[in-house]
Amino acid sequence: MDFPEKGFYVHYKHDPSGEADNYTYEVVGIGRNTEDKSYTVLYRPLYESTFMPPADLQSRPLEMFFENVEKDGQTLPRFQKITDPTQITHLTEVRNKMYK
Numbered sequence: 001m002d003f004p005e006k007g008f009y010v011h012y013k014h015d016p017s018g019e020a021d022n023y024t025y026e027v028v029g030i031g032r033n034t035e036d037k038s039y040t041v042l043y044r045p046l047y048e049s050t051f052m053p054p055a056d057l058q059s060r061p062l063e064m065f066f067e068n069v070e071k072d073g074q075t076l077p078r079f080q081k082i083t084d085p086t087q088i089t090h091l092t093e094v095r096n097k098m099y100k
Contacts, residue, residue, distance in 0.1 A: 008082040008091045021047040041065040046094045
């Protein structure tokens with residue numbers, strides 16, 4: 001079974017022409033349901049939002065985290081790991097400011 005690495009990810013809804021942090025997240029770990037033994041990915045947003053307070057962890061079923069989605073006629077991963085060092089530095093600063 002594959003698990004996402006801890007680190008920064010961008011969601012397929014990210015708008016590259018918008019704010020740099022929109023729909024960016026930090027994966028902080030994996031959770032496991034004690035009843036049905038299913039796994040969930042635990043992550044937190046790195047942007048302000050009216051429907052998700054920035055101090056809350058969010059979760060998504062492991063299978064859904066890794067699935068592909070359709071957007072504008074293209075098939076894309078729901079989440080994609082950010083590997084650019086400049087973006088990682090920026091998101092580390094954002095995270096440190098939001099989650100003191």
